[in-house]
Amino acid sequence: VEDTSVPVAKLPDYIRRVVALMEELGIEAEYYGHASVGLLHIRPIFSLKDPEGIKLLRQMEERMSDMVLEYGGAMSGEHGDGLARSEWIAKMFSPELVEAFVEVKDAFDPQGIMNPGKITRPPRMDENLRYHEDYQTPQVETFFSFSEAGGFQEAVEMCSGVGHCRKKLVGTMCPSYMATLDEEHTTRGRANALRAALAGTLPDGLHSHEVHRVMDLCLECKACKAECHSSVDMAKLKYEFLAHYHREHGYPLRSRLFADIARISRLGSALAPLSNWIGHSGFTRWLLDTFLGIDRRRRLPAFARQPFSRWFAGRRPVRGTKGRVVLFNDTFVEYNEPAIGMAATIILERAGYEVVLVENKVCCGRPFISKGFLDRARVLAQRNVETLAPWAEEGVTIIGLEPSCASALSDDYLDLVDDPQSRRVAEQVILLEDFLVREAPLDLEFAQTAxxxxxxxxxxxxxxxxxxxxxxxxxxxxxxxxxxxxxxxxxxxxxxxxxxxxxxxxxxxxxxxxxxxxxxxxxxxxxxxxxxxxxxxxxxxxxxxxxxxxxxxxxxx
CATH class of the missing domain: 3.40.50 (Rossmann fold)
Structure with missing residues (x-):
């Protein structure tokens, strides 16, 4: 019923009758639409996990289709008919016209292999529901909090199946689908796999090798959180899945190395330039490729001999006239690309701010989160929250340079750390460019460089x-x-x-x-x-x- 349309002149009366029907059936509903063309989107709210809810759905659909027909309208005013509405085509168009549809379909598709069950010879609309009598709803103990969605399973079920993740030319969601054009690699495909695992359709649940294969090409880009109409956060769901999967099957050595990149980087920086020579040698790259599956065609990041914090401590501090800001020197800025931190410090100080580095902060935990080491990530997150909270309480802005690290503080910590201070810290975290735009106009003098x-x-x-x-x-x-x-x-x-x-x-x-x-x-x-x-x-x-x-x-x- 979410796409019904009637002639514009009849829309007011139709709306009154729809509201009365919902009240009669005891259904709470939300309404929006396009009044200029008589289109009403109806969102009835009831559970299809309950057999009684399915009966109620059937009753509502039959009554609604009768009403739409009475007003000379259509069950599909804007979107397609599909499995959800094809059953009502015979009622809307008459059996004679539907038979003509069938003849045309059979002429061009005699084997019935192209989009079967749509428009012609459709199943009942309540035969292929996502939820059925055997559908399971297990309670999953999670590392992340999924309370905003109602739980882990509910977060998975936020995917409504619209398929907006099948975009090919615009936006970011879903990168692996854009490359493979395989439904399995869409946000929807992964949500379906997770739902099947939770519902008992796939054996082994969250320990399933099959689900791991489906989740493998999720790049954890978070694009679905912004671009999906239902805001499905597949990155977060993947983090949680990996934690459960590897807790059962163990973590690969490669994942352990990538997750602990902060420790490796600290050692690599201390041993630079020797560590760079070793890391970039053909023999080392062959070893990593052969025994760890780290592709030899990649060039590993170089380590800086002088960490950013050492440079920062050795420079002459500048007392700002516009207050203090905390610069979060992430692992990559600290040990690999200190020039970024140096540039950021100079820009902020020239703009009139006193830049502070916080002692006792640790890696943001993004590498651990990404590989599913959520217990270890939580320890790091808790420490950073405790370290940064006093500054956040004072209203001091916490500036990030690497988006994936900043997003750990501002996004992931909120559901990973059970500490009200995490929200206060998240509210103060901002990328450098967003901070400068917010504070503009800036008191900066520019050269004539083009x-x-x-x-x-x-x-x-x-x-x-x-x-x-x-x-x-x-x-x-x-x-x-x-x-x-x-x-x-x-x-x-x-x-x-x-x-x-x-x-x-x-x-x-x-x-x-x-x-x-x-x-x-x-x-x-x-x-x-x-x-x-x-x-x-x-x-x-x-x-x-x-x-x-x-x-x-x-x-x-």
């Missing part, structure tokens, strides 16, 4: 805050011209693209809408990519060097 800059945004940034601020900041210098590439996901997704079995799919994800654009760009065009993974992906597949926007921006001061 730059043409192409901007690629990070998936988490696109999903949670948007990329407009990155472009806006890069256009602040009067001779800078920055424009955003209409790209989706780059395909790297943290450690995903380093894993041998994902190398080709990683390439395919980024090829058409990112790599092709950069390959055609002139040599003097700067490339700004906010995420560290994105910068490495661009280097590996285009040979072009991408920098964090702050590194480019600081050169205009």
């Amino acid at each position: 730059r043409h800059i192409l901007v690629h945004g990070h998936c988490h940034q696109k999903a949670l805050t948007g990329t407009a601020a990155t472009v806006a900041v890069l256009n602040m210098p009067p001779h800078f011209c920055a424009e955003e590439i209409p790209s989706g996901c780059c395909g790297m997704a943290g450690s995903f693209g380093y894993e041998k079995e994902h190398f080709e799919i990683s390439r395919a994800v980024g090829q058409e809408r990112l790599f092709a654009v950069l390959e055609e760009a002139a040599e003097d065009v700067e490339i700004a990519a906010v995420g560290t993974s994105c910068r490495h992906q661009i280097a590996d597949f285009t040979g072009r060097r991408a920098r964090h926007w702050a590194e480019i921006f600081v050169e205009a001061l």
Whole structure:
């Protein structure tokens, strides 16, 4: 009944009768639509997990179809008929016309293999419901809180099956589907697999190897959280699934190494440049490829001999006139790309802010979250919340540079840490570019440096805050011209693209809408990519060097 339409002149009376019917049947409903064309979207609220609810659905549909026919309307005013409404076509068009539909269908599809059961020879609308008498609703003890959705299973069931995740040319959702065009690799496909595992249709439930295979190509981009009409958070669901799956089957050594990248990076920085020589040698890359499945075609991130915090401690502090800000020096800025932190510090201090690094903070936990080590991620999250909470309570802004790390603090911690302070911390976390745009106009003097800059945004940034601020900041210098590439996901997704079995799919994800654009760009065009993974992906597949926007921006001061 969610797509009924009647002649506009009859719409007021029709609405009154629909409301009266819902009251008669004891159904609470929500209404919206397009009054100018007589279309009313009705959202009745009752449970189809209850057999009585299915009977109520049948009764409501029969009464509604009679009413629509009486007003000379249609059960499908805007959307398709499908399995949900094809049963009522005979009532709407007459048996004689439906027989003509069947003859046309049989003439072009004699074997009935093209979209069977739609329009012609449809099943009853209550025969193929997602929920049935044997549908199970187990209570799952989770690491993340899914209370906002009503529970883990309810979070999975938020997928309504609309299929918006089957987009191919715009947005970010769903990267692996855009590359493979396989339904299995959509948000909907993964939700269906999880639902089948929870409902008992698939054996072994959340320990199922089959579900793990389906979830494997989820890049955890969070795009579905923003672009799905139901805001299905498949990244969060995957984190939770991996925790349950690996708790049963064990964690691979490769996952353990990627998850503990902060410890490895600290050691690598201490041993640089020797560690870089070892890591980039052909023999090491062969070993990693052969025994751990880390693709030898990838170039591992280099370690900086001087960590960012050491540089920060050795510089002359600047007392700001506009207050203090906390700079969250993530693992990559600290040990791999300290130049980003240096640029950010200079920009903030020139803009009049006193920059503070917080002692005792630890890795944000994103690598542990991504690989399903949620118990260890929670320990790190709790420590960071406790460390940053005093600053948040004072209203001090906490500035992030790496979107995936900032999103851990502002998004994942809220459901991972059972501590009211986590929300206060999350409220103070902001990416550097969003902060500068918020505080504009800035008291900055710019050089006459001219730059043409192409901007690629990070998936988490696109999903949670948007990329407009990155472009806006890069256009602040009067001779800078920055424009955003209409790209989706780059395909790297943290450690995903380093894993041998994902190398080709990683390439395919980024090829058409990112790599092709950069390959055609002139040599003097700067490339700004906010995420560290994105910068490495661009280097590996285009040979072009991408920098964090702050590194480019600081050169205009």
